[in-house]
Amino acid sequence: MTAESAIRIRDTPQGAVFEVHVHPRAKRTAITGTLDGRVKLALASPPVDGRANEELRRFLSCLFEVSRNAVQLVGGEHTRDKRVLISGRDGASILALIDRELDALKLRPA
Numbered sequence: 001m002t003a004e005s006a007i008r009i010r011d012t013p014q015g016a017v018f019e020v021h022v023h024p025r026a027k028r029t030a031i032t033g034t035l036d037g038r039v040k041l042a043l044a045s046p047p048v049d050g051r052a053n054e055e056l057r058r059f060l061s062c063l064f065e066v067s068r069n070a071v072q073l074v075g076g077e078h079t080r081d082k083r084v085l086i087s088g089r090d091g092a093s094i095l096a097l098i099d100r101e102l103d104a105l106k107l108r109p110a
Helices: 049-061 091-107
Strands: 009-011 015-023 030-035 037-043 070-076 082-087
Touching: 009 091, 015 049, 015 091, 030 091, 049 070, 049 082
Parallel strands: 015 037
Antiparallel strands: 009 015, 015 082, 030 037, 070 082
């Protein structure tokens, strides 16, 4: 199954919006899969003083090759389920990059 068929993503005039489910205090920051139309992410930072949210923004800005300011939390700031806006990107480019990460995940040894 491709990310396109598994992840709900919406194009807006500002950019692409999608949902993530985060697991803070992980060993390393990475995409770990999908869950109910959301991207599952492990975050190395704890959910204290906004550090996990900052780590999420840092990771996604690197993944999607945008500035950190282009990554905005538009929902779920204090929960594990978050809605993210990536300014300057469309849904197709976001899905292609997520799909690449998910394919790489399948190639890693267990």
